[in-house]
Amino acid sequence: MTLSLVVGVDGSEPGLWAADWATDEAALHGLPLRIVHASLWERYEGPVFAQAAELPSEHVLAQEIVDRAAExxxxxxxxxxxxxxxxxxxxxAALLRESGRAAAVVTGCRGRGPIRGALLGSVSHSLATHAVGPVVVVRGSPHNRRGANGRIVVGVGEAATSAKAIRFAFREAEARHCALDAVRAWRRPAHRTLAHPLLAGDTAHHHEERAAALLDDVLRAPEHEHPDVPVHRVTAEGPAHHVLLTHAATADLLVVGASRRHGPLALPLGRVAHAALQHADCPVAVVPQRAAA
Structure with a gap:
């Protein structure tokens, strides 16, 4: 059975950007597109119907929202x-349910909720944090949302959180006939261990080599499965979220992994995914992976 690509719309402008992106994505992968509007029938206060003499009933309004997005x-x-x-x-709740039976769920970065100035809407944040399947939050500049750069960036972390994200990124790059940048950040330890024989020389060189070796290891299988995808290995020193945001500034899509099992002090999304969803200048795909017990 072919899964649908699901996009959530609410009548807001970011919701329409998400519908545009989802339409292009459905065409790339040959998927049907399902446009979903979920609401508890609150009165709409956005700009779409601000000029109307009378606001339509909530149900009629909901129909107008999905009809507009579908057209x-x-x-x-x-x-x-x-x-x-x-x-x-x-x-x-509705879109989280959809995530269990969709190829991916697409949403805008902000909706028509009460905190309009928030960098990331509550629905997008909840989906990225709890969805069982991939979630794409459509954000960033119009140029990057259009996919005009010919480049996808995937953040490569540990295997427990990034293996599925890497395969997702390869499929996206193959469908778009574009290059894939696999980015691994590395940092020197705060305190050098001079007694360790491997750290006796240039510590920066040692850590960069380890990052490069990890990239070779995790990319070996997907490169074999997708031989037509040009892959650029990128190792860079610095905090992972800063490194990724810098490299994704001119990308069509940033792909990050997310573990669905965290310790009590960990952020629900992890620092990298959280920063990407808040600050990336392009659409962000969060691909969950359940950590081993």
């Missing part, structure tokens, strides 16, 4: 099969 998708690519669904439920 926009059909105009953007008539070959994409588009369906719509209106779910009378909390948006977070």
């Amino acid at each position: 926009r998708a059909r105009q953007r690519n008539p070959d994409v099969q588009v369906t719509v669904d209106i779910v009378p439920d909390d948006p977070e």
Whole structure:
């Protein structure tokens, strides 16, 4: 059975950007597109219907929201099969449910919630934190959202959190016929261990070599499976989130992994994914991977 690509819309401009991106993504992978609007029928206060003499009923408004997004998708690519669904439920709960039966769930970076100045909307954050499948948060400059750079960036962390993200990134690069930058950040320890024979010389060189060796190891299998994808290995010194954001500044998509098992003091998403979702200047795909028990 072919899974659908699901996009959540709420009538906001970021929601329409997400619908545009999802339409292009569905066309790239030959997937049907399912447009979902979930609401508990709160009164809409956004700009779309601000000029109307009377606000329509909540249900009529919901229908107008999905119809507008569907028409926009059909105009953007008539070959994409588009369906719509209106779910009378909390948006977070509804889209989390969708994540278990979709190829991916796409959402805008902000919705029409009460905290309009937030860098990341609560629905997007909840999806990225708890979804069982890939979540794409469409953010960044219009140029990067259009996919005009011909480059995808994937952050390479430990195998427990990045293996599925790496395979996701290879599939995206293959579908787009573009290059893939696999980025591994490294840092020198705060205190040098002079007694260790491997650290007796140039410690920077040693840590950079370890980062390069890790890239070779984790990329070996996916490179074999996707031989037509040009892969650029990038090792850079510095905090991982700074390194990734720098390299993704002119990318079409940033892919990061996320473990679904954390210690009590860990951030729910991890620092790298959290920073990417808050600050990246391009769409961000968060690909979950369940850590071994």
